[in-house]
Amino acid sequence: MKLTNRDDWRVIIEIRPRYTHTHISALGFTNLDYDLDGEIDGDPFELTITPRPLGDLGPGLSVGDRLASRDIDAAYKRRCEAMLAEVLxxxxxxxxxxxxxxxxxxxxxxxVWEELTADDAADPGCRQDEHSVEGEPVCCGEAIAEFRTERGIPALALGGAA
Incomplete structure (x- = not known):
């Protein structure tokens, strides 16, 4: 069975400074003297915002993400979507x-999970046997057997590839 692991959650925003006359203080440079403040100019650029860990409970206090949430992916997704809504x-x-x-x-x-493409399934050099189809895993015999059983495809013949 294919397992999916999601990590490195982030929010990517595009800033278009030329059309908005945005002051540099909008990017967080708020302690500049009045003489040093100015407008951001140039081509659009992207910023990547990484959310704080789910288990970050404040200064000096943190726990693992698994203790902070039962559904880590959903929690990070919610946090990132809230961040995006705010910055938009x-x-x-x-x-x-x-x-x-x-x-x-x-x-x-x-x-790593890999599957046969339509071209691979048509190529006798890539497929396991004449029953191989697009989407069939290629990593191990157990995965192939599970895939074929779920779809009613004949099992691999003992002895390997055709």
Missing amino acids: RAPHVQSGRVTCTETHTCSHCWL
Whole structure:
């Protein structure tokens, strides 16, 4: 079975300074003298905002994410969506999105999950046998057997590839 792990949650926003006449203080540089303040100019650019860990309970107090939430992915997604909604209110923020890194692994062998493409399934050199289809895992025999059983595809013949 394919297992999906999500981590590295983040909010990516695009700032368009040229069209909004945004002051540098909008980026957090608030302690500048009046003479040193100015407007941000130039081409649009992206900023990546990383949320604080779920288990960050304040100065000097933290626990693991698993203790802070039963559903870590949903909690990070909610936190990032709330951050995005807040920053999209600023006039200099053009757009934004919530993203994360997804890693897929096999629950049987723990290798990276890979599947046959339509081209692979048609190529006798890539497929396991004449019953191989697009989407069939390629990592281990247990994953292939599970996939085929779920879809009513004949099991692999003993002896390997055709």
